[in-house]
Amino acid sequence: MNYSTLLTSLENHILTITINRPDKLNALNKTVMSELESAITEFESNPEAKAAIITGAGPKSFVAGADISEFVGLSSAEGMELARTGQNIFFRIENCSKPIMAAVNGFALGGGCELAMACHFRIASDAAKFGQPEINLGIMPGYGGTQRLVQLIGKGRAFEMLMTGNMIGATTALQYGLVNHVFNSEELLDKAKSILSLITTKAPLALSRIITAANAVFDQSRNGYNVEVEAFGECFNTEDMKEGTSAFLEKRKPVFKGK
Structure with a gap:
């Protein structure tokens, strides 16, 4: 299936899904979210695909957040519907019957951090940055960020990140347990495929x-x-x-x- 905002490739039973809007730091707009849901459906139904990687195009960003231009003028009801839609798509990732890893190659902010947390586990490049800066826009995470961040790093650390909007680097993310491993940027995808190659040999x-x-x-x-x-x-x-x-x-x- 062809996508306008995603690149997909299947090699050795591993599907790589790359969010491909580098000029927008791979921000999540409605098209990306819809295509991401379709890609997960395709992944689940393809017997040749046994595991998946989600990553971002370009050297700077995994996903730098939601496309804020789509938030302007929304009513409370429309905001709730946007959050429900995002949560439902990320639930699909979290509950996918096949393993999905996030390979975080740069900024994972806002919706990008929420997307990474929805994956079954995460690895990061040494250039990765994580954060939930929604508070700086007068809003809060809506795609599951308040729930998964507490689950992954604990209540106190999660509250600090959510309330300050500050970013943490890859080393701190590893210390917090937000990511499993940190690698050099050049070897990130190879390491991701190596880990999943082992997992694909399992039952x-x-x-x-x-x-x-x-x-x-x-x-x-x-x-x-x-x-x-x-x-x-x-x-x-x-x-x-x-x-x-x-x-x-x-x-x-x-x-x-x-x-």
Whole structure:
């Protein structure tokens, strides 16, 4: 599928989704959000794609925020609808049945930080900057930022970032637990693909259930332990479980088929 604001490439079962508005620092407008949702749908339905990377075009920015020009003149009801739409798209990413990593190559601010946090995990270049500067515009995060930032770095640190609007660098983001690894800019995508290449060798059905169970930690309507028990039991009905245990006992590498 062709997109006007995204670049996509599939290599070795890894789909790379690049937000491609470098002249606007890859800001999220309505078109980007709509195409991002379509790309996630395409990713989920493509059996050849087993994992995905979301990154930004150009050397400066992952996503420098939402396109503020689209906020001007909105009513309260329209603002709420904008937030609901953004949250729903980011929920799709967070709950995708296949692993999605954010490779943060520069500014991840506002909606960009929210997008990165919606991914299952994040790595960053040493030039990356993270922040939720919405307070400087007289607004606040609306795409899940207040919720995920607290979950990822803790209440006190999240409040400071949300209330000051200050940015943090990659080293601090690593210290806070916002990102898993920091690499040189030149090696960021290669490192992302290396990590996902390992993950794509694992059992797809088990990976999907790990995502479901881990996300249940933050879903107050569900008992995460019960979700884990059910998901664990479901694994025993899969061919992958039989292959994995046989391979372990036979001292060979398993070949999983997602069945």
